[in-house]
Amino acid sequence: MPKKRMTKTQERAERLTRALRDAGVRITRQRTALLNVLAEADDHPDAVELHRRSEEQVPGISLSTVYRTLSALEDQGVIQRHQFEGDAARFEHAETEHHDHMIDVDTGNVIEFCSDRIERLQAEIAAEMGYEIVHHRMELYVRKKGRDGGASADGLPGDEEQD
Amino acid sequence: MPKKRMTKTQERAERLTRALRDAGVRITRQRTALLNVLAEADDHPDAVELHRRSEEQVPGISLSTVYRTLSALEDQGVIQRHQFEGDAARFEHAETEHHDHMIDVDTGNVIEFCSDRIERLQAEIAAEMGYEIVHHRMELYVRKKGRDGGASADGLPGDEEQD
DNA sequence: TCCTAGTTGCAAATGATTTGCAAAAAGCCT
DNA sequence: AGGCTTTTTGCAAATCATTTGCAACTAGGA
Secondary structure, eight states: OOOOOOOHHHHHHHHHHHHHHHTTOOOOHHHHHHHHHHHHOOSOOBHHHHHHHHHTTSTTOOHHHHHHHHHHHHHTTSEEEEOOSSSOOEEEETTSOOOEEEEETTTOOEEEEOOHHHHHHHHHHHHHTTEEEEEEEEEEEEEETTOOOOOOOSSSTTOOOOO | OOOOOOOHHHHHHHHHHHHHHHTTOOOOHHHHHHHHHHHHOOSOOBHHHHHHHHHTTSTTOOHHHHHHHHHHHHHTTSEEEEOOSSSOOEEEETTSOOOEEEEETTTOOEEEEOOHHHHHHHHHHHHHTTEEEEEEEEEEEEEETTOOOOOOSOSSOOOOOOO
16 A cells, blocks of 8 residues: 555554554444544543544444553553543553653643653662663643742642642 | 650651641541551551551551541641552651652562752753743652563552662 | 454443541530 | 530442443454
8 A cells, every 4th residue: 555645643543553453453433533533632631531532433432442442552552541640541642752741730731841861860760779660750740930829720639839 | 745755656656646636636546546557657558558557556447537537647748648550549657858769560669769860850841841840750660670571470569668 | 245253332340539427536614 | 524516437328430241233354
């Protein structure tokens, strides 16, 4: 099949589809829908949100199916699951390089970033104790500078900080 | 009240008790038990484990009470709740300085560490994007060097730790 | 098209944590 | 110590996100 010119989103969708196919699972209508949703998502939606978006293509698709497919995709390493503070896991297609997250505590916005210097220090610290890093997780919960900490609109109470 | 010579554990227990008292809550038998358990814990037990240990002092204490008291203590900032990968939240008395965690993926052991250099870099990165850090979370999932990643025996590691 | 193993939707099960409620106990006052 | 009011407790039931059992359904190769 000739490599037609396709959008980034299409390419991602293909990649995800291929991953599933390679995993030996069948490509169903509902899976295709979720794959598309994941491919065009540039944020970090949770399972319920992904389900909501998938329903536009396949009304009636069940949440279980979404969860099951997400697990399959995660097993194939083509999507990543993040467990940020609070509640449900959030997902993103894993086509990007490794990166960490900065979460705006006021808006819930997620900003991706990566610091080789930090990675290096982490490895160094682990090595000092005779360990090697299998994987790591780093999340910075941040607030726009200058903005005063009014009543934060989100979940966990009394969690202000004194770093 | 004369400052009697007391063990570190006793001091911690006092501190926790005081925190609760200051919060205006009553000091009950079950709370005292949990406070003692927390004070003498040098690992990172989860609620169920804390309940188990508390039962030795107050047979019949309910898990709800443990959860409720843990929340109160957390609100007072005298204990910290950590949501490591996988399952239940794990707790530790917050008398120590801020630190991050390294979790041995094979044994479940938790090692505490702190790196000013990393903290500085984190603040720097946030600042570059116009943010200031409210709090952060960093966990290194590690493995003893040289040890090959065989099929890890246990899925849910206990809460052992060596200080 | 047929056939079969992999899938789906749904409801019920999980597992951690929370909550409603009536009985029990803490802390304060006398 | 006795009384009284308010907070706590234990228990069962409720949440919440996620998983699973199962019978009906379908993708995809023969």
